[in-house]
Amino acid sequence: MSVASSGYPGMASSSVAVRTQPDKARTERAHRKQASARFEHLQELFDKSFKAARVGIWECSLPDQTLTWTDTVYELFDLAPQCPLNRDDIVALYTPESRKKLSEVRSAVIRDGEGFTLDAEIVTAKGVPRWIRITAIVERVGGEPFRIFGMKQDITAEKTMFDHISRLMETDALTGLASRAKFEVTYNQICGKASGQAHTLLLVDLDGFKAVNDTLGHQAGDECLKDAARRLVSAIPDAVLVARLGGDEFAVIHACHSLTHLQETGSRIVKALECWVGSYPKKLKISASVGGAVIAGDMAAKDIFSRADNALYAVKAHGRNGFRLFNPETMAVSAA
Secondary structure (H helix, E strand, O other), X not given: OOOOOOOOHHHHHHHHHHHHHHHHHHHHHHHHHHHHHHHHHHHHHHHHHHHHOOEEEEEEEOOOOOEEEOHHHHHHOOOOOOOOOOHHHHHXXXXXXXXXXXXXXXXXXXXXXXXXXXXXXXXXXXOOEEEEEEEEEEEEEOOEEEEEEEEEEEOHHHHHHHHHHHHHHHEOOOOOOEOHHHHHHHHHHHHOOOOOOOEEEEEEEEEOHHHXXXXXXXXXXXXXXXXXHHHHHHXXXXXXXXXXXXXXXXXXXXXXXXXXXXHHHXXXXXXXXXXXXXXXXXXXXXXXXXXXXXXXXXXXXXXXXXXXXXXXXXXXXXXXXXXEEEEOOOOEEEEO
């Protein structure tokens, strides 16, 4: 009688247990193999994704400053993969401004911080300008900084696109002067300074521009504005900013060395913008009304603008083609 057919329950159970042990081991090995394959696949995807995104991993041990990079970081700096790294040589590849910022934020987080993000400009080992985004985390052991590590990503294309958009926003498309948005940023910054070089706001309106548009057409009007912009810039080459606010309205921010200097500047603008447009019998005169106000650090930007605007309209009320300045002592507009 065979064991399997003997009918003894105990004998049959023992045989099944013996057979199932190898099956369980094979199943576990298969699961481990599948898990390992999945991990290797994900690791491959991770590496390829980082490479496609131009992201590399870096580490700097402290305090010996030993660098460890993945291949992508070498590529960002145009260095041969796995070549010896000296931190001083690498830091020298940063532009002076970025090098200074990197030193400041790095020292601060190593001293008492956790991490930072910095966009920095480098000139690679092959002389190629490039922008990289650095993210860093400080690891501490027993309260002391042990290493700093993170990612470096090529953001040159992003930075180029951002700068292009910024230039479009900050530049008047027709005249090439600063845009109203750029003017407001610069103007508010200067108004916010409590001390330093005194400045003046000059508001400029073209007299007779509407007649150019109505009589000669909008194309002639555009050419008139372009010509006025060129004349304005040429008349005041030392201006901090020359902007077109819209239509035939311009704004100038200029250093104010003295009242005499300010009067000369305003008069120079008026003289430069006086001209004739078109030809007989449709020959039209263009001139400029200019109002100014000194930028005082203790005044709100809108109040200074209002003073210059009042001075401008005083010129218009007295025949146009002239310059007037708001006098803070008399709180009134005075003839220049």
